[in-house]
Amino acid sequence: MPNIPKLLITVGVILIVLGLLWQVGGKYLALGKLPGDIFFKKGNTTFYFPIVTSIVLSIVISLILYIVGRLR
Incomplete structure (x- = not known):
């Protein structure tokens, strides 16, 4: 505790x-404006889905956690 x-x-x-x-x-x-991120704008509606940014952040966080795990 x-x-x-x-x-x-x-x-x-x-x-x-x-x-x-x-x-x-x-x-x-x-970050958030990488090529491959999905962005649609039509009239008053905007749709944004940062798929490539999510993948990049996932890889970076996975590498950091892997390194921290190896140091223990």
Whole structure:
């Protein structure tokens, strides 16, 4: 039980850092606007499905979790 507050603080700090990187990196890295993302606009209706962005993020997160698992 004593490790839970430390874990929550660590996760919170990581999320803040990732959020800041996403804000700054959004100018240089066009996540969400990759070729292959589905975007339709017709009249007042807009449909957007970031399929390629989802695949890229899934691969990156899988690699990070794999590396963290190997270090344990």
